Amino acid sequence: MKPYLLQHFLENSAARYPDKIALKHKDRVLTYAELLQKAKNLGQGLRQKGVLRGDRVGIYLDKSLEQVIAIFGALYADAVFVIISSVLHAKQARHIIDDCGVKLLITEEKYLENLGGIAAPKIYGAELSKILETTGNPAPRNIGEDIANIIYTSGSTGLPKGIVLTHRNLIEGAEIVSAYLKITADEKILGLLPFNFDYGLNQLTTSIYKGATLVLFQYFLPNSLLKILADEEITALAAIPPIWTSVFGGKMADTAELDLPKLRYITNSGGKLPVPIVQKIRAAFPQTDLYLMYGLTEAFRSTYLDPREIDRRPESIGKAIPNVEVEIINADGQLCRPREIGELIHRGACLARGYWNDPQKTAEVYRPNPLLPRDNQFLETVVYSGDLAYRDEEGYLYFVGRRDNMIKTAGYRVSPTEVEEMILQMPEIKDAVVFGAADTELGYKICAVVTLKTKISAEKIKEHCQAAAPPYLTPREIFIADSFPLTASGKIDRPQVIKEHQVK
Template sequence: MKPRLLQHLLENSAAQCPDKIALRHKNRTWTYAELWQKARNLGQGLRQRGVVRGDRVGICLDKSLEQVAAIFGALYADAAFVILNNVLRPEQMRHILQDCGVKLLITEEKYLGNIGATAAPPIYGAELNKILETPGKPTPHNISEDIANIIYTSGSTGLPKGIVLTHRNLIDGAEIVSAYLKITADEKILGLLPFNFDYGLNQLTAALYKGATLVLFQYFLPNSLLKILADEEITGLAAIPPIWTAVFGGKLAETSKLHLPQLRYITNSGGKLPVPIVQKIRATFPQADLYLMYGLTEAFRSTYLDPREVDRRPESIGKAIPNVEVEIINAAGQPCRPREIGELIHRGACIAKGYWNNPQKTAEVYRPNPLLPPENQFLETVVYSGDLVYKDEDGYLYFAGRKDNMIKTAGYRVSPTEVEEILLRLNGIQDAVVFGVADAELGYKIRAVVTLQTKISAEKIKEHCQTLAPPYLVPQEIFIADSFPLTASGKIDRTSIIEEYQAK
């Protein structure tokens, strides 16, 4: 059956290989048949608890077999799933729950304090286990254009914004990526990245689409990652720059004696890899194909570099993925010449619906295709990435930077405004300016410059941020200035401050 809904990926594999292991986590496994049945059981239980078509079901669970069942259980209830990263602080969690109006929340007792009092009743513990074991056979009514998932990512003006993905978006992503990665049912793919990250979620959907096995793993230290690669005979590994630099950029990992002949492919996304790290990956895993990929949550995946080109062009993000076209345009909306920097736009498959509850932001990013005749541009929507890119004479693309002030750090997009708001909640801070500085490990690190009303140490300011924010929102560097220069209109002159402190 051609998949029409995301859960059809699971259904098809359960029909073809019911007894094959779909998921492994530590010493536990579920077959495809078991996962399919538990997802349907949960879907039925959610419906019995009032979830109806179009509702949003929140999921705040540790990486586990149950987390995957919760994703597909929500879909069997004709709802959309919304995954809350458990590193978020209470304020961010409550914002997400309220912003998208979560109907029910599947969670663990240990997270109830972080979540606090919300309109979404929690399901956890014995109640969740009972639902998973109570037979159910719900009949879905959704179509492929219905919402399957809302992924929350930092916006340019503060709290996270929800990006709306349909069933078709997620199916297209699974089909396209599994095709160019040549994924088969024989793979054992490491589920290293969180499922609230589109790149991490794709490891799950691609594995289920192909009937492969996904090994769930919570990353802690480089050597633990290398050990599970060997112990589980992993064939497919996806990671982000901070993980690669931890493995190959420091003294924590023992890679000299590493022998992983079964590792067939490696992928990187979520930020640009430094060339020395690319070269170390190639030297350590010469038998593995290395795919350097680029994408944004608003359109999932845009480009990849063919592994045969990695040694020749290690800084490139490649060319468009199948069924997608990317173009680099200038300020006039015209295609750029080779080596001319412009904004990348994405057309074709995987384009999300827009931003939840935010028509203004949606209109800024999802726009009519400027390359069509003016009278017909409205017929097609493309994604304006906000990324500055150029192409070489052979059409290979290279990332040059961001148009806006978003900071890409450790695989996360961070809003300077959100970090500034956290800083300004500390009594004694008068003003704050936050920006990103290139960093070999993180992609970009967060640097903050503050002025004070009363004397506070940089260490105290960092402790304040660590109390209120998840680790990826905490500045790595904090500078204290006597005062901030102002523009002619009396506003803080952010440009001159960033120029002054960028080189420090």
């Protein structure tokens, strides 16, 4: 029977490969049979603690074997797992717990202080260890349309918002990504990204689905990443732009081909990868397939660029993933012509249910399909991404920027992404964030905040922009920062960067 609950992936792989290592973290491992039994034990224990079908179970743990057990344990209790990143501030963690009404929290003793005032019961330490060793075999009653996970993503207000994912969402995502990445049971996948990030969670779901081995790893420094790739003979690596920038900054920027013969494929998502970084990855890993992917948590994954096209069109986000259709529409809801910029909409598989506790925001993003006849548009919901893009004559897609981030300056509409990519062409620049600030003469003026690989002045950066593009694209204000704050998923916290550098 086709899996319809996420834990069916675990059951199927445990039946095929009971003694195979499913998870490795430092010097600890779990086989598929062990992972399955501990997940069932925890599921039974959660039920005995009063967790009912549809209740939310918070998981406030560091990346560990126990974090994965907790995910599947919650599912065996017919509950919804909610991962609370350990890098969040106490206010943000408490907001998540309160917003989704966590019934029970699985945590560590060191986080109890952050949870002051939280009424939900907590299990940790010796009690958790005892539950994991108490044999259980709960029989789930959920169906594929039931909620499996609420992922909290950073919001412009600073408080995360919850996106609701069903079992079917997670299963579709794992099956589709596994198909185009050609993942097999022989894979050793590096679990580099956090599981509170849909892209990171997908490394777990695809690995369990295919019976592969997932090696959990917390990123610190570029050398530590390269070492684990070699030591563990990793075949699959997924990362996001800030990690690639860190790896290929400084001395790594000019490193020749790296000797990692087992590394079969690399993926990027969570933000557009600047072309200079794409070129450096290709130079360092010439025998490794590089997949440039685009997605949004509201629909998980929308597009990928075939590795065979990388060198010809490194700035493209590719074409729609299997079982998904992506269109570009104008303000009137009509299809855009080739090269015409419009909003990207996503239809087909992987659409999340919406935003937890926020019907208004859900209605803004999850809308009737504008491409159906007017009287029947209500029959299908599509996701309006809020991202501006265009399609070329061959059908390849190109990301332009966020619809609500466009800067209107001196009568021109400017994408921050366009200016950022121009600045990132400079070898001295590590990262860049561009935004608009109110200006009496221009309407809005372009401002840039940069971090550096090597020393350079703001004036030199302006000179580069003036030589590379029309005057209206040159930032009027350039700030040099030591580093950028990051979100819980490891992305640059753009709202915080902008807030810290708003021109008075």
